[in-house]
Every structure is written in C-alpha cells, then in structure tokens.
Amino acid sequence: MKSVPLATRPRRKERVLKQEAAGTAVLLDVDSGQYYAVNEVGGRVWDLCDGSRTLSEIAAIIGGEYDAPAETIERDVGELLTDLANEDLVG
Numbered sequence: 001m002k003s004v005p006l007a008t009r010p011r012r013k014e015r016v017l018k019q020e021a022a023g024t025a026v027l028l029d030v031d032s033g034q035y036y037a038v039n040e041v042g043g044r045v046w047d048l049c050d051g052s053r054t055l056s057e058i059a060a061i062i063g064g065e066y067d068a069p070a071e072t073i074e075r076d077v078g079e080l081l082t083d084l085a086n087e088d089l090v091g
Contacts, residue, residue, distance in 0.1 A: 004055055004081045010090040011051030042080055049090050
C-alpha cells in the first residue's frame with residue numbers, strides 16, 4: 001500500500017455516489033457494486049476531494065472545522081485518502 005503524497009490533489013471518481021444517513025456517509029462504487037462507510041469527517045474529506053486542493057490543504061480545512069491536533073488530522077486524512085486511492089475511489 002502506497003501512501004498519498006501531501007502535494008497530491010485527490011479527485012473523487014465520477015462513478016462513486018455518496019449518500020448520508022445518521023452521521024455516516026456511504027460511498028457506492030456503481031461499477032463494482034462495492035460500498036464503503038465513512039464517518040462524518042470522512043464524508044467531509046470526500047466532499048473536499050474535487051481535484052483543486054492538495055492533501056495538506058484538505059487537512060488544514062478539516063483542522064479548522066474539527067478540534068484535533070494538526071499532525072493527527074494530517075495523518076488521518078492521509079490514511080483515509082490512501083485507503084480511498086487503493087480502492088480506486090479517488091484519483
């Protein structure tokens with residue numbers, strides 16, 4: 001598993017749909033039928049993956065919205081984006 005570099009500008013794949021319910025976002029890959037559940041913060045990260053922001057910029061936005069140490073947020077956002085990239089949900 002390769003980690004996503006901080007300068008990467010992740011973009012959601014168009015074939016992936018997002019639905020929210022009770023603080024959980026469900027990402028559905030319409031090609032494979034696979035679905036993935038992410039928490040509220042993960043859903044927000046997903047929304048920010050429009051290809052215009054770097055991983056570092058996304059982490060900074062999340063840091064401004066949630067109360068956690070910057071290092072923790074950057075690490076967690078990086079891990080989430082690595083997982084999403086490995087599942088081919090972001091490019």
